[in-house]
Each structure stands twice: as structure tokens, then as C-alpha cells.
Amino acid sequence: MTLPLARVFPAFAQALPATNPPAQPVFSPEDDQLLDDLERANFCFFWEQANPVTGLIKDRCNARKAATDDSTVASIASTGFGLTAICIAEHRGYISRSDARERVIATLEFLANKLPHHRGFFYHWADINTGERVWDSEVSSVDTAILLCGILTCRTHFRDTDITLLAHSISNRVEWTWLSEDTTLLPHGWLPEGGFLPYRWDYYNEMMMMYLLGLGSPTYPLRPEVWDAWKRVVFDYEGMRFIGSFAPLFVHQYSQAWFDFRGKRDRYTDYFQNSIIATEVHRRFCMELTKQFPDYGPDLWGITASDSMRGYVIWGGPPALGPIDGTIAPAAAGGSIPFLPQECMRVIRNIRHRYGQAWSCYGFVDALNPLKDWYDSDVVGIDTGITMLMAENARSGYLWKVFMENPEATRGMERAGFKPYH
Numbered sequence: 001m002t003l004p005l006a007r008v009f010p011a012f013a014q015a016l017p018a019t020n021p022p023a024q025p026v027f028s029p030e031d032d033q034l035l036d037d038l039e040r041a042n043f044c045f046f047w048e049q050a051n052p053v054t055g056l057i058k059d060r061c062n063a064r065k066a067a068t069d070d071s072t073v074a075s076i077a078s079t080g081f082g083l084t085a086i087c088i089a090e091h092r093g094y095i096s097r098s099d100a101r102e103r104v105i106a107t108l109e110f111l112a113n114k115l116p117h118h119r120g121f122f123y124h125w126a127d128i129n130t131g132e133r134v135w136d137s138e139v140s141s142v143d144t145a146i147l148l149c150g151i152l153t154c155r156t157h158f159r160d161t162d163i164t165l166l167a168h169s170i171s172n173r174v175e176w177t178w179l180s181e182d183t184t185l186l187p188h189g190w191l192p193e194g195g196f197l198p199y200r201w202d203y204y205n206e207m208m209m210m211y212l213l214g215l216g217s218p219t220y221p222l223r224p225e226v227w228d229a230w231k232r233v234v235f236d237y238e239g240m241r242f243i244g245s246f247a248p249l250f251v252h253q254y255s256q257a258w259f260d261f262r263g264k265r266d267r268y269t270d271y272f273q274n275s276i277i278a279t280e281v282h283r284r285f286c287m288e289l290t291k292q293f294p295d296y297g298p299d300l301w302g303i304t305a306s307d308s309m310r311g312y313v314i315w316g317g318p319p320a321l322g323p324i325d326g327t328i329a330p331a332a333a334g335g336s337i338p339f340l341p342q343e344c345m346r347v348i349r350n351i352r353h354r355y356g357q358a359w360s361c362y363g364f365v366d367a368l369n370p371l372k373d374w375y376d377s378d379v380v381g382i383d384t385g386i387t388m389l390m391a392e393n394a395r396s397g398y399l400w401k402v403f404m405e406n407p408e409a410t411r412g413m414e415r416a417g418f419k420p421y422h
Contacts, residue, residue, distance in 0.1 A: 054107070105166065
């Protein structure tokens with residue numbers, strides 16, 4: 001199927017009806033236990049595949065050989081998800097408060113005092129043991145934002161003086177005004193060898209958290225007009241209209257892991273309802289692929305950026321990105337549970353109970369292709385993270401609650417023009 005409409009549509013503010021905040025979904029005892037098992041397993045990745053001294057967490061690891069995985073590349077995004085995962089684990093009783101606090105303080109001390117940064121922004125990839133930049137990576141704007149979301153979650157979850165002071169020192173030194181000094185569209189990153197990257201965050205995607213954090217900064221706040229600078233392209237699929245991008249499903253998930261968009265909207269749309277529509281469109285798109293991939297169906301759908309038999313692929317749809325080959329990424333449904341709870345749980349249950357090779361000590365592997373009898377050996381931090389965080393949000397809303405207690409979050413949304421429904 002094709003998208004008959006994909007254009008900038010300013011009047012989209014009227015496309016979604018006013019609605020009250022959606023009720024917290026109710027899961028059966030069996031489904032709640034499955035999600036608890038999933039969260040516990042996901043958390044083990046962030047706890048075990050971190051250097052306890054630096055607190056940095058691996059970008060990925062071989063879950064089949066987790067005890068002997070010797071990779072040393074950490075990502076700051078994985079570390080941001082991991083800091084959040086520690087808060088959830090302590091809240092759920094998976095670990096003690098003293099152990100959680102000790103790991104968080106060690107991580108924040110390293111981030112504050114030792115991990116290389118430029119004007120408060122961190123390099124995308126770092127050595128897990130030393131913090132040194134690897135792969136000539138860029139100073140990343142959006143990955144720094146993910147890390148900051150994890151740090152701010154720790155601040156309000158623990159309400160501990162030492163953690164609060166460290167979180168302040170890291171978040172308040174981020175110079176958002178440097179990133180935007182000659183533009184309202186923030187660049188993807190900066191290289192010491194060549195300056196700012198030419199790419200801008202100019203379309204709707206996972207970057208909403210970055211703009212909101214910048215707007216809410218107490219020290220280097222972005223100008224309010226940056227929220228209106230990026231384009232909101234409207235897609236139409238079988239009469240279902242939503243703001244989106246030619247990008248994988250995760251763009252509708254990441255910012256909403258922390259920021260609570262429920263029951264509120266800016267001058268353009270209700271982004272929570274927008275993600276519900278986008279996820280349903282993606283589900284229907286996968287249903288249309290059953291002629292090519294007969295295992296796709298109501299119990300098995302979901303394509304987002306993930307591993308594949310031929311390496312990491314940026315894929316999704318509609319429109320089709322890929323080329324799609326029948327691979328399923330569990331994080332597509334896992335990261336969308338708050339949006340379509342029952343539909344996503346059908347996928348989670350099916351993969352867990354029917355495709356045993358897709359389960360590992362850290363939860364689901366990153367991808368599987370049942371038609372070709374291929375199962376990934378790796379888990380990826382950001383995919384494991386979005387699954388764990390959204391499972392908790394769907395079960396309790398706790399992460400939304402604790403993150404939105406940060407003044408940076410509420411101030412950012414207010415300056416962007418978000419207002420609750422009345």
C-alpha cells in the first residue's frame with residue numbers, strides 16, 4: 001500500500017479530536033507476569049553489561065555468550081536507558097536501594113568528572129572502561145538528550161542529595177545555546193575535526209525530547225521558536241492521518257518513554273494519540289505483507305531499526321523501508337505497549353511462547369526471522385531499553401510520573417505551548 005498524502009499540513013491541529021487522558025491499561029495476571037519477567041531480564045543487561053566503575057553500558061552484547069562477551073564499546077544512549085532501568089528495578093524491588101544508589105553515583109561521578117564532553121554534550125560512543133571516544137564518533141545531540149533523560153530520572157526517583165548535586169552539575173552545563181547559536185534547527189552533532197555535522201533535526205522524529213530539554217534548561221535555554229521550526233509532515237494511510245517521518249517506528253516511541261504527552265497537546269497535535277495512530281498504521285502495514293511473509297499476522301508484526309541476517313538495517317513502514325525481508329524486531333511491539341496494549345501483548349506473548357530461540361537471559365534478542373529460521377545472537381541496549389521502559393509505563397505509569405517531576409520537563413513542555421485538555 002502507498003501513502004496518498006505526505007505533506008506539511010498546518011491545519012493538522014484539528015485532525016485529532018479532543019480527548020481525555022487514556023486510562024492506564026489493565027493486564028491479565030498472566031500478561032503482567034510476562035511483562036515483569038521481561039523487565040527483569042532487560043534490567044540484567046543494563047546491570048551486568050556495565051563497567052561498575054565507570055557506569056558506562058555496552059551498546060550491545062552477545063546474549064548467547066553474555067558471561068564472556070568482551071566487547072568494549074559503550075553508547076551514551078544505552079547508558080541513559082540503563083540509568084532509567086536502575087530506577088525501575090529499584091522501584092520494582094529487583095535490586096536493593098543501596099546497590100542501585102551506589103551504581104548511580106559511580107556513573108554520575110564518572111559522567112561529571114571524567115567522561116570527555118564538549119560544552120556539556122557527550123560523544124556517541126566511548127570505551128566502556130576508560131570513557132575514551134571510539135570510532136571517531138561525533139558529539140551527539142540526541143544521544144546526549146537520552147542520557148540526560150536517564151540522569152534526570154535518577155534525580156527525582158532517588159531524591160538523594162549526592163545524586164541531585166551530580167545530576168545538576170551534568171545537566172546544567174549543557175550549552176543548548178551553543179548548539180543553536182545560528183539556527184533554530186539543531187544539528188545532529190559536532191566533530192572536533194570538522195565542526196557541526198550538516199544534518200539538522202528538521203522533521204518529526206525521536207528528537208522531541210532534545211528540543212524539550214533544551215527549552216526547559218535553567219542555564220542555557222533554547223528560544224521558544226525552535227519548537228515551531230521543525231516540519232510536521234502528515235501521512236494518510238487508509239484514512240488514518242498522523243504526523244510522521246520516512247523513518248522506523250522507534251521515532252514514535254523514544255521521547256514518550258520519559259515525557260508524558262498523555263492528555264495534552266501543543267498547537268499542532270496530541271502526540272500520544274498521534275503515536276497510537278502511527279502504531280496502528282504500522283500494524284496494518286505489516287498485515288499487508290502477509291502475502292510475502294506468511295508468518296506475519298496479528299500475533300507477529302513489528303519492524304523497526306534492528307539487526308538482520310545481513311547486519312543492522314534501518315527499516316519500517318509505511319512506506320516500506322528496507323528492503324523488508326521478513327525480519328521481526330521485538331522492540332517494535334515492545335516499545336509500543338502503551339499505545340496499543342492488547343495488540344502489542346499478542347506479539348509479546350507469541351514470540352515468548354512460540355519462538356523460544358528469540359528469548360535470552362536479557363529478554364528478547366534484537367531480531368528474528370522465523371521463515372528463514374534465523375535468530376539474532378545479540379541484544380542492543382537502546383532496543384532492550386525502550387522495551388523495558390515502555391513496559392513499565394504501560395503497567396504503572398511510574399516512569400512518566402517520576403520524570404515529569406523534573407522542572408526541566410514541565411518547563412520545556414510549557415514553553416513549547418503544551419496545554420492539558422479541559
